[in-house]
Amino acid sequence: MSEDRNYPRTPMKCQIKVTHTDIGEVLINTRDISDGGIFLLTDGVVMPAIGTIVQGQVQGMGGEAPMLKLEIVRAEPTGIGLKFINE
Secondary structure (H helix, E strand, O other), X not given: OOOOOOOXXXXXXXXXXXXXXXXXXXXXXXXXXXXXXXXXXXXXXXXXXXXXEEEEXXXXXXXXXXXXXXXXXXXOXXXXXXXXXXX
């Protein structure tokens, strides 16, 4: 399988609060991040379909992190890949 990436990935462990009307608010751990997006380890949490826009906020930063707009672009057995949406 070809790894056609626009941005290199960096391993990163933290929690993200993901918010969407279909799932409410859930805390999910990250696996890695890049300039273009983030991969979340869903651990059996049922997430919305590919193409869905969700809100994400990094937790535990000592202050309130900004809410980010993210699009679900990939699903794997272990988690989902999300793309940062810049407006």
